Every structure is written in C-alpha cells, then in structure tokens.
Amino acid sequence: MTSRLGDDAATATSTLETMWLIRRFEEAVDDLFARGLMHGTMHLSIGQEASATGTCFALRDDDAITSTHRGHGHCIAKGADLERMMAELLAKETGYCRGRGGSMHIADVATGNLGANGIVAGGIPIAAGAALGYRMQGLDRVVVSFFGDGAANEGAFHEAVNLAAIWKLPVVFLCENNKYGMSFSTEKSFAIENISERALGYGIPGVTVDGNDVEVVHATVSEAVDRARSGGGPTLVEAVTYRWKGHSKSDKNLYRTKEEIAQWRERDPILRFEAVVLERGVLDQAAVEEIRARATADIRTAVRAANAAPTPAPTTFSKPSSRPPERQP
Amino acid sequence: MTTTYPSPDLTGTAPTATTDRVITYAEAVREALAEAMAADDRVFMLGEDIGVYGGAFGVTGDLYHRFGAERVRDTPISELGIVGAAVGAALAGMRPVVEIQFSDFTCQAMDQIVNQAAKIHFMLGGAAEVPMVLRAPLGSGTGAAAQHSQSLEAWFAHVPGLKVVMPATAEDAKGLLLSAIDDPNPVIVLEHKLLYRTSGPVPEGAGRIPLGKTAVRRRGRDVTIVATGVMVSRSLEAAEQLAADGIDVSVIDPRTLSPLDDAPILEDISRTGRALLVQEAPGHVGFMAEVASRVVESSAVYRLLAPVRRLSGLDIPIPYAPQLESAAVPQVDAIIDAARSLVKDS
Ligand SMILES: Cc1ncc(C[n+]2csc(CCOP(=O)(O)OP(=O)(O)O)c2C)c(N)n1
Numbered sequence: 001m002t003s004r005l006g007d008d009a010a011t012a013t014s015t016l017e018t019m020w021l022i023r024r025f026e027e028a029v030d031d032l033f034a035r036g037l038m039h040g041t042m043h044l045s046i047g048q049e050a051s052a053t054g055t056c057f058a059l060r061d062d063d064a065i066t067s068t069h070r071g072h073g074h075c076i077a078k079g080a081d082l083e084r085m086m087a088e089l090l091a092k093e094t095g096y097c098r099g100r101g102g103s104m105h106i107a108d109v110a111t112g113n114l115g116a117n118g119i120v121a122g123g124i125p126i127a128a129g130a131a132l133g134y135r136m137q138g139l140d141r142v143v144v145s146f147f148g149d150g151a152a153n154e155g156a157f158h159e160a161v162n163l164a165a166i167w168k169l170p171v172v173f174l175c176e177n178n179k180y181g182m183s184f185s186t187e188k189s190f191a192i193e194n195i196s197e198r199a200l201g202y203g204i205p206g207v208t209v210d211g212n213d214v215e216v217v218h219a220t221v222s223e224a225v226d227r228a229r230s231g232g233g234p235t236l237v238e239a240v241t242y243r244w245k246g247h248s249k250s251d252k253n254l255y256r257t258k259e260e261i262a263q264w265r266e267r268d269p270i271l272r273f274e275a276v277v278l279e280r281g282v283l284d285q286a287a288v289e290e291i292r293a294r295a296t297a298d299i300r301t302a303v304r305a306a307n308a309a310p311t312p313a314p315t316t317f318s319k320p321s322s323r324p325p326e327r328q329p
Numbered sequence: 330m331t332t333t334y335p336s337p338d339l340t341g342t343a344p345t346a347t348t349d350r351v352i353t354y355a356e357a358v359r360e361a362l363a364e365a366m367a368a369d370d371r372v373f374m375l376g377e378d379i380g381v382y383g384g385a386f387g388v389t390g391d392l393y394h395r396f397g398a399e400r401v402r403d404t405p406i407s408e409l410g411i412v413g414a415a416v417g418a419a420l421a422g423m424r425p426v427v428e429i430q431f432s433d434f435t436c437q438a439m440d441q442i443v444n445q446a447a448k449i450h451f452m453l454g455g456a457a458e459v460p461m462v463l464r465a466p467l468g469s470g471t472g473a474a475a476q477h478s479q480s481l482e483a484w485f486a487h488v489p490g491l492k493v494v495m496p497a498t499a500e501d502a503k504g505l506l507l508s509a510i511d512d513p514n515p516v517i518v519l520e521h522k523l524l525y526r527t528s529g530p531v532p533e534g535a536g537r538i539p540l541g542k543t544a545v546r547r548r549g550r551d552v553t554i555v556a557t558g559v560m561v562s563r564s565l566e567a568a569e570q571l572a573a574d575g576i577d578v579s580v581i582d583p584r585t586l587s588p589l590d591d592a593p594i595l596e597d598i599s600r601t602g603r604a605l606l607v608q609e610a611p612g613h614v615g616f617m618a619e620v621a622s623r624v625v626e627s628s629a630v631y632r633l634l635a636p637v638r639r640l641s642g643l644d645i646p647i648p649y650a651p652q653l654e655s656a657a658v659p660q661v662d663a664i665i666d667a668a669r670s671l672v673k674d675s
Contacts, residue, residue: 039651040472091472091650102474102649118476119434120406153405154437181406183382189405255381312648314656 002222004215005057006277013283013291015057015214019049019270020295022073025082028299029072029089033249038089040102043070047244050269051176052077054217055144058225064112064130064143066123069104071116074146079111082298086306094309121147121154124173128164131171142228144172144221150181152195161236165202168233172224175236176211178243183255199236211239212269350533355388355525357503358464362389362426365510366396369424372510373400375411376428385430386466386525408437412463416446419461424510431477432465432519446515447490458513462506466522468559468609469658475646480558480610485517486587492516492540493586497561499529501584504538512540521558543590545597549577552668553597555620556582556607560659564607567664576672586616594620595629602634603671609658612641635675640667
C-alpha cells in the first residue's frame with residue numbers, strides 16, 4: 001500500500017511545488033505568447049496539473065514516459081530543468097531540442113521523458129516499444145504513456161494496447177480525459193461512458209479516477225506501476241480532468257460554455273490539494289504560501305535566463321540548394 | 330528591359346465573370362465547398378473540428394450552420410477511419426470531401442489513400458469509382474515544427490490513381506476544388522497554410538478551373554521559373570525585383586502535379602533557355618526532379634543555355650526556431666540569387 005502524497009510535509013511540499021511550477025510555467029508561456037514574445041503554437045494543460053504530477057510521482061527516476069502535444073506538465077513533473085524547457089519554447093540554442101523542436105517536441109531523455117509528440121497518439125506505440133526494449137535488456141523499468149481522450153480513438157492506441165497486453169509489457173496507459181479532443185466532446189466521440197472500458201477488449205485492467213485529485217491519481221498509478229514492474233502487464237488508467245484554456249491559440253471556445261469552464265475552475269486540483277494538506281495539518285498556511293512564492297520566483301528566473309540565452313544560428317544550414325546538405329543537426 | 334510578350338492567359342481558362350472581387354484563399358475554398366454542397370446533395374464533408382469550431386484554419390467557417398451536422402460532419406481523431414469512410418461513401422455513390430487538419434496527418438491514413446482510394450478503380454477493372462476529395466494544408470512558416478510543416482506532395486504524385494492539386498491563388502483554390510469535387514477519381518488538394526489569409530481576385534460566379542492545366546503566371550525572356558504552392562508568389566516577387574535589374578523572368582505554376590501538363594513548361598524553357606525549378610519540399614526525390622527529367626527528356630534540352638537548376642527546401646525536418654525555419658526553405662532572396670547566377674553563368 002503506497003502512502004498518500006499529502007501525508008508528510010516533505011512529500012506534500014514537493015507535490016504542491018511541482019503543481020505550482022507547472023501552473024506558473026504555463027501562465028508564463030501564455031503571457032509570453034499573448035505578447036508575441038513566443039512563436040509557434042502552444043497547448044496549455046492548466047487545470048490538469050494533478051494527473052501529470054500524481055502519475056510521475058509514482059515513477060522511479062529511471063522509469064520513462066512518453067508525452068503529448070500538451071506535455072509541459074509531464075516534462076516538469078518528471079524532473080526536467082525549467083530553464084532549458086523555457087529556452088526551448090523561446091527557440092534558443094540552450095533549449096532541450098536546441099530550438100529545433102519547440103513545445104510540441106520537448107523531451108528530456110535524461111529524466112526519462114522520451115518525448116512529447118505533435119501527432120495525436122504517436123507516443124503510445126513508442127511507449128509499448130520502450131517497455132519491450134527495457135525488458136529485453138533485463139531492466140525492470142516501467143513506461144507510462146500519456147495521451148488524451150481524443151487519442152484513444154486513433155488506430156495507434158488500439159494496436160499499441162493490444163501489443164502491450166499480449167506481451168504483458170511493463171507499461172501504464174495514462175489517458176488524461178479532459179473532455180475534449182480540440183472541439184469534439186467525449187460525449188460525441190465515444191459511444192461508451194468511460195474510456196477505461198476499452199481495457200476489457202484487450203484483456204487488461206482498466207480504471208477511471210478523478211484526475212483532479214493528485215493523491216488518487218498517484219495511488220492508482222502506483223498500483224498499476226507495481227503490477228507492470230512485477231510482470232503483470234499493462235493497465236489502462238483514465239484520469240478525468242479538464243483543460244481550462246482553449247485547445248491552442250486559435251480556439252474561440254465556441255463548443256463549450258463559460259459556465260462549464262467556471263465549474264471546473266472551482267475544482268482546481270492545486271487549491272484542492274492545498275486544502276487537504278492544510279486540513280490534515282501537514283503544512284500550514286505560511287508553508288503553502290512560501291511554496292507558491294517559490295514557484296513563481298523559479299519560473300521568473302527561468303524566463304529571464306532563457307530570454308538571455310543565444311538563439312540558434314542558421315550556420316549549420318547551407319542555403320537552400322539541390323545538393324545534399326550536411327548531416328542534419 | 331520590359332517584356333514584349335502579350336499579356337499571358339494566366340489561368341488557362343477563359344474569364345468567367347466580370348467583377349473584380351477580392352477574397353481570401355480560405356474564403357475561396359469555403360465558397361467552392363458551399364457551391365458544391367448547394368448544387369449536389371451527394372457532396373458532404375468530414376473531418377476533425379470542421380463543425381462548430383469552423384476548422385483548425387478557419388476554412389469551413391459557417392458551413393456547419395448553413396448545411397448542418399449531417400453534411401459538415403465532425404469526426405473523432407481517426408484519420409484512417411475518416412478517409413476509409415470517405416472511400417466507402419464514394420463507392421456507395423456519395424461525393425465526400427475530407428479535411429485532414431494538417432497534411433502531415435495523412436500519414437495515419439496512408440493505407441486508405443494509397444492502397445484503397447488510388448487502386449480501386451483500376452483494380453476492379455473500372456467497375457467502381459472513388460470520387461472523393463482530400464483537402465489538407467501543407468507547408469512551413471508558422472513555427473509549428475517538424476510534424477506539422479511538411480510538404481509531402483511528391484508522395485501523392487508518385488502514386489498512380491491519385492490526382493494531386495496545389496492551388497497557389499484564391500481563384501485557383503476555388504476553381505480547382507470545384508473540379509476536384511466533380512472528378513470521378515480521388516483528388517488530393519494540398520492548400521498552403523500561409524496562403525489561407527492571402528487574398529486575390531475571385532470574380533463573382535467564378536467557376537471551375539480544369540485539373541491538369543498549367544498556368545503561366547508571368548511571361549519573361551531570360552529565365553523560366555517553375556514553382557508550386559507558396560513558392561509561386563515568392564517567385565513572382567523575385568521576378569519583380571529581378572525585372573528592376575533587367576532580368577526578365579517567366580513564372581509557371583503547374584497547379585496540378587498529377588497529371589502534369591508539361592507542354593507549357595517545356596515550351597517556355599525552350600524559349601528562355603534557362604530553367605529554375607523552385608519548391609518548398611526537400612530536393613531529394615522531389616516533384617521538381619520530375620520536372621527536370623521532363624526537360625532533359627524533351628527537345629527543350631537542346632535549347633538550354635545553362636544546366637537546369639533546382640532550388641528546394643533543405644533535406645532536413647522543418648525546425649521550430651523562426652530563423653532556422655526560414656533558412657530551411659527557399660525565400661525570395663534565394664530565388665533572386667539563383668535566377669541571377671543562372672543568367673550570369675550562361
Ligand atoms: C494524428 C493527428 N491528428 C490530428 C491532430 C490535431 N490535433 C492536435 S491535438 C488534437 C486534440 C487531441 O485531443 P486529445 O487527444 O483529447 O488531447 P488534448 O488536446 O485534449 O489534451 C488534435 C485534433 C494531430 N496533432 N495529430
């Protein structure tokens with residue numbers, strides 16, 4: 001039986017701090033983007049901090065994840081460096097992908113993040129494959145594959161889950177059901193009530209949990225990770241949550257109501273965990289406020305440092321030509 | 330030095346209407362869809378977020394409100410399923426128009442596009458037709474990085490049984506799409522995402538532009554530039570600047586990559602003696618390699634004053650950083666340089 005994230009001060013602090021870092025990081029990104037200081041496109045996971053944090057906190061450092069286009073939270077929760085992440089989003093040479101990948105392709109292989117993905121469901125078969133690879137090398141690592149509700153309707157999801165099931169691979173399929181695939185609601189895109197019901201068709205366990213409760217996510221994923229590590233095969237975990245912001249910058253939010261968004265904002269996973277640890281007396285108000293302040297300061301520092309970093313020079317690129325280019329950077 | 334040639338027939342078709350209305354490329358696509366759906370009950374659309382959201386690039390706009398959820402059909406994120414459903418519906422007598430959000434995601438649907446849609450008519454000895462259209466935006470320039478910025482037109486053009494169209498102007502976006510919807514074969518329409526917000530004249534009531542008809546965008550004496558997609562407008566811009574330097578350039582836009590109407594291209598190259606072939610896609614095994622082959626396989630080769638030159642995107646994935654992204658594909662300056670050196674070297 002795993003202990004709860006909010007039972008002791010040290011764990012509660014790092015859990016809360018991680019969630020605040022994700023929130024503040026994305027608020028900073030939102031702001032930089034709105035002011036035209038960040039280009040490309042961004043997908044924010046504000047409101048979904050508990051599923052990223054609860055899940056990654058159930059993993060060992062040498063366990064791995066595959067992530068999605070909405071992957072800032074996964075990346076931070078798995079232990080990535082904030083400055084290098086911000087540098088990547090600001091298209092800097094010091095970023096995780098040397099400015100070549102941006103938000104949708106961010107990866108920190110050193111902390112076990114095998115990569116965000118611009119292709120919906122693209123990371124799911126890769127997670128199964130990584131789990132296979134680790135097991136074939138005699139490593140007892142587990143891989144968690146994050147994906148959205150929308151991704152569960154791609155062929156890649158079905159093929160990957162089946163492979164993992166028949167080979168009993170050490171993988172956890174973590175569906176962050178935030179209710180919409182872009183504008184298409186789960187009510188319209190599924191004829192089943194819970195996405196976890198899909199597990200039945202592949203002969204693996206499936207469970208739906210409150211994805212805004214970081215402790216519940218953590219406990220559920222911990223169990224699934226234990227089972228995976230001990231040879232029991234994959235589990236499909238559905239964490240029900242909500243994305244507060246639009247899908248991306250072009251989203252006019254015509255497909256959902258303000259009331260619905262407001263309702264979910266009241267179920268803020270961070271404030272909820274704060275309330276829990278305060279009530280349990282694990283942290284006091286001063287400690288909680290200090291954590292918030294520290295997260296804000298850390299993100300400011302990361303933005304400042306990333307802004308000052310050099311941009312990649314197109315020197316490794318010849319002029320467009322018909323000749324074979326040098327090895328791609 | 331100004332051109333002494335008569336004003337070219339820019340579209341390959343006779344003018345169809347009178348007003349000089351200017352609309353965006355995206356509006357032109359929407360207009361074609363609306364007209365086709367209004368004229369023929371068999372025409373319907375399917376794709377991700379094309380309904381109330383109005384399309385990822387806003388192309389479908391209000392069509393959902395005008396034609397309803399049956400005919401502007403939102404789908405789950407299931408590209409292979411969507412295209413397969415279109416193939417089936419086409420076989421059953423409908424005229425589906427699929428929108429794939431980014432052309433990169435046709436990868437998910439490749440079996441249905443390449444092995445099914447493209448093959449059925451031939452394989453079944455002509456007993457069935459697949460009159461479907463697949464529209465998808467391609468190209469770089471928005472900072473969307475490697476999985477959202479590709480130019481995969483050569484893949485499709487390589488497959489017998491597919492027609493491939495790349496409209497470069499608003500008028501072509503409308504006219505070619507209308508023809509694609511009429512066509513009894515599967516047609517891939519690759520729209521450039523940087524063009525959606527550009528505008529151009531689309532006369533009221535402007536109609537079909539036939540598939541498989543190359544357009545001469547500008548007639549010059551010294552160099553023939555062949556370009557597709559967003560490279561057409563970049564080449565025209567380059568041509569303006571080159572004209573100031575006394576270099577007189579033709580700009581030719583095949584519009585339909587498959588089947589390729591090469592006669593106007595070869596004719597113009599024979600006249601200028603110089604060919605500059607410009608594409609955004611990586612050069613290796615790209616569409617312009619086909620054009621170059623057609624030049625050397627034709628009598629135009631005897632008229633060349635210099636070797637055929639290709640100007641292509643680098644053979645790398647499209648990078649995220651803006652300065653890397655723009656260095657990865659031909660920009661106006663590179664086109665000017667290439668054209669100038671082609672003239673100087675001969
Ligand atoms: C194969 C593919 N199809 C479509 C898209 C465009 N797209 C990007 S994210 C997205 C919605 C994904 O929904 P979901 O999987 O539920 O994740 P969420 O965005 O809700 O986190 C869509 C349609 C894509 N990137 N890849």
